[in-house]
Amino acid sequence: MYTKLFENGKLGNRTTQNRFVAQPMEGYDGFNEGQVSQLGIDKYIKLAKGGWGVIIAEAISVTSKSLSCKNGLIINKRNLDSFKKLVYEVKQANPDALLLFQLTHSGRNSNASFSEKTTVCPGNEEGRLLTTDEIQEVEDAFILASDLTEEAGADGIDFKCCHGYFGAEILRPENTRTDKWGGSWENRSRFYREAVSAMIAQKQNKDFIIGSRFSMYEGWRGGCGTTSPDSLIEDLSEMKMFIELMAKLGMDYANVSAGIPGRTSEITRPVHGAEWMYLNHLRYTRFAKDTLRNLGSSVQVIGSAYSILKEKAFPIAEEMIEKGYADYAGWGRQILADPLTPIKLQHGDPIDYCTACSGCTKMMGKQIHAGCMVYNPYYKKLWKDNL
Ligand SMILES: Cc1cc2nc3c(=O)[nH]c(=O)nc-3n(C[C@H](O)[C@H](O)[C@H](O)COP(=O)(O)O)c2cc1C
Structure with a gap:
């Protein structure tokens, strides 16, 4: 019935078994200073068995200094064996499922009770302003984390630039730093440009996938999707430049999201009473795809926020792919409600739908x-x- 959703896809040089993406969902179930617990591994095994073509493992911190959750995952040499185990067990469950790690730094979303809230934006009182050298250290940590992800055997990374985390904060017009990391778009995108270029250059396996999740519009004054530090009104011209940059850098996919959880939550995650927010996601996804098509780029586009739609999500996701407005459809809360969703849909079995509670x-x-x-x-x- 959903021929497009169940059609093979292509992320970089890799074939995906279908167009279902399990979006990253933090489980707060790491242990022993950031290692993956068996509870966490079992979650991903279920998703692999459930037939998700692409599984993006939850936000994994590139440093132990900036955590939003006490039991969050941290990728480093010390914890690498637990990540290798995760990859091994997921591949045993379904060798065709692609497993990517989402790499992050929590920045001002860090939790001050066990970590340090930091910011890159001068005048922001939520965190300590990072120095020029400290931002370089964060960049180096992302580059190392990408290398470790490849060493762990995962199929690629999702460089987190969404939801108000460090990767998003540095891109914003709100970042009025006067050093090389802020002010002009050229400076604000330097971190991303340099990090991605280094990640691509260091790849051992040319098929290792590199993509990013970003918030097209944050609903935040001076946030992504606006054009000046004091502007709230949506203007996607800089985000268009960001997407063009992704194409220029040779990335494999653009994972489109929106909003900042905890601040403009309903934009990220439509809930009852704000169901229609999902329409923004369709529009942003199409905007990304149109931008890339106009460039003749093969960067693949993943959409978000389908869970609120329950069973109605499938025909809409199918239509998005069929009309060429997206290449993949991503679910968040639904992967927790029913990790077996794609395979159940394929077999006509009853699905437990997320109630958006x-x-x-x-x-x-x-x-x-x-x-x-x-x-x-x-x-x-x-x-x-x-x-
Ligand atoms: C419990 C929870 C954890 C999440 N963890 C992450 C995460 O680690 N990385 C990320 O990019 N988004 C995260 N998100 C956002 C989801 O991936 C997704 O974008 C959001 O839930 C909207 O999609 P949905 O309507 O299909 O749930 C999280 C959301 C929730 C509710």
Whole structure:
């Protein structure tokens, strides 16, 4: 029925078994200073068995200094064996599923009770302003983390530039730094340009995938999708330049999101009462695809925020791909509600649809393991025990 969604795709030189993307979803279930726990590994095994063509593992920090969650994952040499185990077990479950690691630095989204809130924007009082040299260190950490991801055996990385984390903050017009990292677009995009160029140059395997998730519009004064530090009104001209930069750098995909969770949450994650926010995602995804098509670029485009639509998501995702407005469709909360969604859809089996109750988000708020408290007995009990 959904021929486009179940058609093979191409990310860089790699074939994907279909167009279903499991978007990164933090589980807050790392242990021993950032290693992947068996609980975390089991989550990804289920997704692999569930037939997701591309699985983007949740935000993994490139440094232990900037964490948004106490039990968050950290990629470094010390923790590498746990990441190798994750890749091994996912590939055992389904060798055709592509597994990417989302690499991040939490910046001002870090949690001050166990980490340090930092900012790149002068005048921002939420965190300590990083120095010129410290930003260079963050860049080096991203480059190293990409190398370690390849060493762990994953198929690629998702360089996180969305949702208000460091990678997004530095791109914003709000970044009025006077050093080489701020002010002009040329300077604000320097971090990204240099990091991606180095990541591509150091690849051992030419098929290693490099893409990015970004917020097309943050709904934030001076945020991504505006054009000056004091502007709130959407203007996508700089984001168009960002997408063009991705094409120029030779990236494999653009993963389109929007908003800043915790600040403009409904833009990222449509909820009841704000269901129609999903329409923005369709528009932003199409904008990215049109921009790339006009360049003659083969960078693949992934859309977001389909969970609120439940079963109606499938015909809309199919239409997006069929009309050439997207190449892939990504689900967030639905991967927690029912990790077996694609395979169940294929076989006509009943699917547990995300109820958009925000339970997984509330679990994050309490810094406990986050999952689906509606359908998964483990998380249901955990939530009750922590009330
Ligand atoms: C509990 C939870 C954890 C999330 N973790 C991440 C993450 O690690 N990285 C990321 O880019 N987005 C993260 N997101 C955002 C989702 O990937 C997704 O963009 C959002 O939920 C909207 O998609 P949906 O409507 O299909 O759920 C998270 C969202 C939730 C609710």
